[in-house]
Amino acid sequence: MAAYVIQPGDTPMGIARKFGMSFDQFKAINPGLCDANNNCRILFPGQVLQVQPAVGAPAAPANPTQPAAGFVPQTPPWMECALREQGVAEWNPGDNPRIVEYLASVGVRGGDETSWCAAFVNWSIRKAGFRGHNTGLAGQWISYGKAVAPTYGCVVVLQPLSAGASGHVGFLHAMDLSNVWLLSGNSANRVRISAYSRGKLAAGQCFRWPA
Template identity: 50%
Template sequence: MAQYTVQPGDNPSKIAKSFGMTLGQFQKLNPGLVEWGSGNWKVLFPGQIVNVSGVVTGLPPETVATAPTSFAAPPPWMQIAIMEVGVQEWTNGDNPRILEYLRSCGISGNLLHDETAWCAAFVNWCVLRAGYQPKGSAKVSDWWSWGRPVAATYGAICILQPLTTDQASSGHIGFLHALDATNVWLLSGNSKNQVRISAYPKNKLIHNAPYRWAF
């Protein structure tokens, strides 16, 4: 058994094929990469170390020796989102930053003000700024099938059901920051009218693939 450093563009199938392994063999060598119960693969990050069969060639010895044993670079949209913490609605007038989030979803006219629900617009803006193609919608329910499903992973887009009995509410959406026994901690917009990190009960997660990834 050898170790391989994940490169940009790698995925489990690609790595397994490169080393003449089946996906099942790769999973057996890296059981921690698959979420128990759901069978979903966790996202691989450039720089992460995984186990492979055979011999890894082409890397200088010092690179292998000093490589970290575990590494998960924050996804680029998460790095952008965390810089927005503290952005909030204005009591008088509209915060131009929130209007920028909304414009990324094509919102204009009478709906372009910071009291329009903007949690999905914030996610859209962050994904777009990171160089990926977002859903382009400020409606949470439009994101339910966007991207691909993944296990609970730092930076995954997390979708919640409506948090009130108001049927007009479409739920809440944000980026997964942490988990505890009963809550998901999301970095999200329009949380108490601002961008912040806050807890939401796990029982509010949508039932089918609540965690989504941009690629």
């Protein structure tokens, strides 16, 4: 066996195929990654899995502790920023200055009653030193950065959850066959992790990554 370092866009099935393995073989040497129904945990860049390359398959990296240039090590830095914001909530009365700060990152001057899920995503990404999208409209994040396979910490765009809304956007925390769990702002008026039906994913390439 050899170690393989996950890179953005990798999926369990794709890795097995890359190394000429059946999916059952891949699951057997990575216990706990997928259940009996092939419902797999989210992969994240920098994570190390085991592979058993077939003859003629590409060699795994020699040093799995040193990801190649362009890899994002472990938890994406913008996800670390977002995780630290859990519990930030709207004030009543008044406006939470932290949410006002999120809104300012997309050029919106308003109180914490203003829709702020997209502003939270933009603030977190910029806080980590990456280029944001600078829009307060969730639906416009469908064109952000580059499209990727579902990856821990990627931006996820949902369809509008209510009339007159532009959608919802957050960071992927987990996923199963039925739901996606997003770390997002303006979820029940706060920053929290909550589940949404996969049927609510926006049409098109709704999983995005900073370019």
